[in-house]
Amino acid sequence: MTNIQRVTVLGTGVLGSQIAYQTAFSGFEVVAYDINDEVLEKARTRFDGLASTYVADSVAGAADGKAQEALGRVRFSSDLADAVKDADLVIEAIPEILDLKKTTYAELGKLAPAHTIFATNSSTLLPSDIKDSTGRPDKFLALHFANQIWKFNTAEIMGTADTDPAVFDSVVEFASAIGMVPIPIHKEKAGYVLNSLLVPFLNAAAELAADGYAEPADVDNTWRIATGAPMGPFQILDVIGLTTPYNIMSHGDENTKRFAEWIKTEYIDKGYLGIATGRGFYTYTK
Incomplete structure (x- = not known):
């Protein structure tokens, strides 16, 4: 109690x-x-x-x-x-x-x-x-x-x-x-447990899409089908909202900053911020 x-x-x-x-x-x-x-x-x-x-x-x-x-x-x-x-x-x-x-x-x-x-x-x-x-x-x-x-x-x-x-x-x-x-x-750790696992995963997904290896939906399909996970990384990004991941990536290394700029240019600048705005990597009906 x-x-x-x-x-x-x-x-x-x-x-x-x-x-x-x-x-x-x-x-x-x-x-x-x-x-x-x-x-x-x-x-x-x-x-x-x-x-x-x-x-x-x-x-x-x-x-x-x-x-x-x-x-x-x-x-x-x-x-x-x-x-x-x-x-x-x-x-x-x-x-x-x-x-x-x-x-x-x-x-x-x-x-x-x-x-x-x-x-x-x-x-x-x-x-x-x-x-x-x-x-x-x-x-x-x-x-x-x-x-x-x-x-x-x-x-x-x-x-x-x-x-x-x-x-x-x-x-x-x-x-x-x-x-x-x-x-x-038990002791301080940047990213706690969740983000220590999640951020590298999302960065890897951003690299695949930003550098033209695969479309976001195909990255998500691969992850879901191959692992049985309920959501792929870009679906997760839409749930979080793109602004927070962008801010985190903007303080990373040069590659991560490049992925941040891709998210900003292709999505945030167009008002595509995730589920909360009805569109991010996917389109949602309110």
Whole structure:
């Protein structure tokens, strides 16, 4: 039984909204924070869409009213002090910009109660890059989710040398309480477990398509047929959304940067960002 009861999620983008909604769906009171009311209005639409998706995907209990009940456990706020005033746990899911995260945590450390645990959902930054800005490195760690959280329900928990073991254990218990499979990571590793495996795989797929060896659909077919996997790499990229992989590839070696430029020119610049926009490597009906 977790001692975390009240949760605030900073950021209502694709994954931030999923984290907040899944937490509310699991019975917790949630505050969803973002920078202004206009962004939050879009978030409300996104949350309504998640409720419908949970029903359509037959998530246990969703069709029996649980999906709608979850919406009633979410409060929206564009005032950071208000959003975190009662929080036991704050999960940060804001853009992958180190200075922005540091500035946010510096403010958060002054506003949140002393007992509040801070967790970053960053997929590219190590928690030790951020910990000193929090003012409470013993109560800070990483809690990393995969996109489509209700289906791909891993939660990677990674602390720093300063993270209190009791805090680590508490977040592991919380992850389990919201329907995740906790993956404790024993020391810091860029990419955690998931992205340490996934990023080289996606880079290899990008090389095959960008350098003209095979079409994305044929790469996916090969992977699915030969391994029995449910999705190929380009289908996975569409689920993630192309912007995040592009940003990660842009900081790689020269070859990886070349693949990033191919994704940008052929897809992102044309508005093809993945499932969320209705088109990426594939076309989707909304």
